[in-house]
Amino acid sequence: MEIIVAVDENYGIGKDGDLLAHLSPDLKRLKAMTVGNIIVMGSKTYMSFPKRPLSDRQNLVITHSPEKYPEVTCFTSVEDFLKYADTADKPIFVLGGETVYRQLLPYCSKAHVTKILHSFEADTYFPNLDESTEWERSNEGEVIDTEKYPFKYVEYIRK
Ligand SMILES: NC(=O)c1ccc[n+]([C@@H]2O[C@H](COP(=O)([O-])OP(=O)(O)OC[C@H]3O[C@@H](n4cnc5c(N)ncnc54)[C@H](OP(=O)(O)O)[C@@H]3O)[C@@H](O)[C@H]2O)c1
Numbered sequence: 742m743e744i745i746v747a748v749d750e751n752y753g754i755g756k757d758g759d760l761l762a763h764l765s766p767d768l769k770r771l772k773a774m775t776v777g778n779i780i781v782m783g784s785k786t787y788m789s790f791p792k793r794p795l796s797d798r799q800n801l802v803i804t805h806s807p808e809k810y811p812e813v814t815c816f817t818s819v820e821d822f823l824k825y826a827d828t829a830d831k832p833i834f835v836l837g838g839e840t841v842y843r844q845l846l847p848y849c850s851k852a853h854v855t856k857i858l859h860s861f862e863a864d865t866y867f868p869n870l871d872e873s874t875e876w877e878r879s880n881e882g883e884v885i886d887t888e889k890y891p892f893k894y895v896e897y898i899r900k
Pocket residue numbers: 745746747748753754755756757758759760761782783784785786787789803804805806816817818819836837838839840841842844865
């Protein structure tokens with residue numbers, strides 16, 4: 742399983758149920774990485790999408806209230822999701838938000854982190870992998886400066 746996340750300089754990821762910034766190349770990259778595959782997310786992240794489910798990929802939602810999301814496959818616990826993940830025949834990407842990242846990080850081998858070089862007000866966060874003894878940087882891209890905020894792609898792998 743792999744994680745995809747966009748963080749700001751303080752590892753903030755969201756505010757009031759939305760992303761901190763909508764960076765078009767980053768969202769396109771997320772689509773390219775996930776189309777044809779499986780994505781898993783918490784109900785709050787799922788509900789934050791203007792159009793849902795996300796097209797051309799299998800959307801899995803973790804929630805205590807699966808009856809609210811009849812159009813997607815839901816799991817009422819991380820344990821149930823992990824049992825399903827063991828049998829999946831396609832790559833699974835964890836799409837957040839904070840609660841789901843924290844619960845599924847131990848089961849992930851790679852993290853694709855978009856680092857936005859800006860400091861936002863945030864109410865949800867991702868763990869700082871640079872401070873973790875379990876993760877190391879495996880790749881770091883150049884700064885991309887075509888959008889409102891500069892950003893770069895950094896990849897981490899589990900040691
Ligand atoms: N920057 C990024 O890359 C990125 C990516 C994704 C999200 N975000 C942002 O992150 C924020 C949302 O994060 P969040 O942590 O508040 O919410 P979240 O993780 O998206 O969803 C939380 C919900 O997931 C369900 N859930 C989580 N763990 C569960 C478990 N063990 N068993 C059953 N259900 C479980 C619960 O749903 P029910 O309440 O339905 O039971 C819970 O309320 C938003 O601002 C979003 O825009 C940012």
